[in-house]
Amino acid sequence: MARPRDLLDVTTIYHEPAVPDFSRGREILDRFPGAERIVVPSHWNIPSLHGNAGSVEDWVRIKRSTLVLGVKKGLAMRPNGRSAHFIAPSTSNGCAMACAYCYVPRRKGFANPISVFVNVEAIAAAIVRHAARQGPLGTPDTIDPALWVYDLGENGDLSVDAMVSDTVRDLVALFRDIPNAKASFATKAVNRDLLAYDPQGKTRIRFSLMPERIARIVDVRTAPIPERIAAIDDFVAAGYEVHLNFSPVILYEGWEADWCALFDAVDGAIGPAARAQLKAEIILLTHNADLHAVNLGWHPKAEDLLWRPDIQEAKVSEGGGANLRYRTGWKGKWLARFKALLAERMPYCTVRYAF
Template identity: 65%
Template sequence: MGADPVDGTGADLHRLLDVRTIYLQPAVLDLPTGRQVLDRFPHAERIEVEGHQGIAGLHGNEGNAERWMAVKRHALVLGVLSSPRVRPNGRSADFIAPSLANGCAMACAYCYVPRRKGYANPITVYCNTERILATLRRHADKQGPKTTPNQCDPDRWVYDLGENSDASVDALLSDATRQAVGLLRDHPHAKASFATKYVNRDLLTWDPAQQRIRFSLMPAAMAGLLDLRTSPISQRIAAINDFVDAGWEVHLNFSPVVLHEGWQAEWAPLLEELADVLSPAARAQLAAEVIMLTHNADLHEVNMRWHPKAEDVLWRPDIQEVKRSQSGQVNVRYRTGWKGQWVQQFRDLVDQHLPGCRIRYAF
């Protein structure tokens, strides 16, 4: 597996995760990633399960809603991704890479990942890393050179590594994220990208060669309400110049934009702080994404059990409309027509307070 990338971040690992119970499919015991994660928590109870989804007493236990944070801290799932696949995207990235993990140790109240999981959302690590990365490599090889620039990247096919997890946190547990970044870094036509709300400074040592990391930002007061267990906004901003200096391409995710009375006045100081703090090198390569909040009826009900104050700003039927997802879930988003006006207002704020920051897409 090579050098251990988390030696310098052990304190961070155990601050986020005090794992007491590990649910695992037996196959992970024979996989390097599985053994590496198990070695992190030698004293945790191990419970063998048939699959990594629908685990009795965990995902289907309604009483776990009140223990939302405790489950994230004390439980971990190790499984095998049975059918790794690459999916097209076209917004933030050209493609979504096969997941190396699902779920997160952090607890953002708006996160879409737990919508299918029921009453608990701890990290699930997919330990068949070699098979997952082989799927990724084959897909990248088939693409050939990128001949037409697009909003994702002018030169390379961009693969999002962390659609269903936070790759910076996953890197505390195993080498899998580092291997994926290295694979795409060394590929002649591909590029890694992932969004994060966690500052893992070990990534500064990765020789990234312009692989893309996207720091998610929102006004600090709103983050204090919604972005629980994440790195403070001030730390994320302070890390940007360092990551650029270390060879990363650093973009920003203004995400999610949560609308409420006075939201523009909250965003302006954040944008001004970025304009003041970012180095010329960081500004020269800067780009951003803008993602307006989408929420979910089932997640709303779970949140009311463990963090009802968040729902005061997330659940706004007066300015939201129902949009049923392809899987049949009841999602809510800001109302058509109004949303377009608010997106334009946000673009105007960026132009005014962070001039020169290119918005790659807004959704």
Template identity: 65%
Template structure:
């Protein structure tokens, strides 16, 4: 599925005028990745970028684990790209957004959402890492889906197909401006009779409209009140633009769901969500409404990310870090995750799902937590 190298220019990127996300000046690369066809394609797209060989895409001290990088948070996301080889290929069971989490073709992001969990794992900066061994990943996914056979019974993920999340640690719409990895996956799932791809996105990339997914890829546009997005969804497509894209993606053959995520509790939060639902209802065609479903995910935050954010975006922490409303739980990495208190959260979830039922009665809620 490899394609000929594409000459790179800013016209290759579906980024609105004045909102340039990527200006790649340095590529950190594993030598093995540079030898693969996909690796050569990516390097050809950025011919003027400095190339820095690294032993492992996981271990780049000047990018990861250095707290002084907080001051260069957005600059690193804009200027750095990592090119590696995905060594471990597994499909993990999920059960919420998907049945399985597919092996990732990328991780990290050029956007800078203040609540993103990826920086907790990589530390202080998480520019895009692209994996060049796409043929190995495609082969693994195809074999894994074949082993599953027919889905024995419907579940909240999908009534018929096994659904694979292909973008757990990145935004596939933005990844598609870097390489053909995402397109290769969409084309693969077009021909898998028992499986679908799925990914969440905060970035409208209209190049995807030409890919002819034939209903075998589900895009989940993440939505929140516009005021919250302006504060928290840094460097993403505006909420109005995401909503306006839904009908076009449905018409292009995608299944389109929405993620109401993350839900941030603050003064007037429920009224803000009501305004969002009114906007969404006004924008959707009958075809989009007929296939719409939603995930509702309330904020989970983290003490280490809180400290990072204080170094570059402290205003966000005024609504994200609310100890009087939150309770802590030790995370797998040794830090503390915080979420809204038991009891309080249950009431908030019920209030929001009731509001969805009233304002968007055609929108099935796949899960809410």
């Protein structure tokens, strides 16, 4: 498992020509003065970096040593209705971590390091305008009782992005001043620099958790599960709303006992303040045949857990992708069992969303 400070040692930066025209672009380039700079027409089109599933043996090296900088073109908010009301324009995509089940690499090339967008002011202004048009949240819902929630980290991990630039600090500050909205992002890293960002209850961090022995296999380059659990109270004390993201739930012989042990570990580690505000999401594994084929080239042990055609079925996702999910009917029974085990051990932890 990688610690946050071990995740990045940037030696190569690919960047679009306009990046130095932005203050955030100059800030990032200055932060890594020894890195080789390579100008590219588009952050989406870097043939030597993207789209080569055969380079799996280089994934960790690329994720540690390579950074991509670009300018975000689309600034639209997308309705969500699950983890958040809206998906905000991403300030990044890609990740320094390499979880074996991650869907993001398939969209931009399997060796997908962090890409950061430097037009932060435009992204922030788009969020402010959109929130202003919404007015107050009329009816409390399962996403939030009082505020519109904007997911900021759909395609990356903001805890790690905060090591690259001040964008995450700026976003936390932005939502402090938006009266009718809060930010939200999920993370598998523990970056304690975020404790000084003063969110004042307007940013929700969702720590992703799974049984520790399984995380050691599939959560590649992430913070250890005990470290994530130990951070919960500290982030609550720092002014964050902290929820849990039980994701992905992977089914295998003995999964119930492993998850019960995880629930007991969380219950024994957190105090009254965290319990009073704790809620959770539950997301069962979605896999993909193409990713399975690639994983066999670098991490076949993970596929022993992820690839279970005996209990999975093909299903087209909302985005049109051909994925594998646990079989209809059985999935509902397993999900009900999971929720029952959670309620037994952590009755104070409301389930906001389960899929």
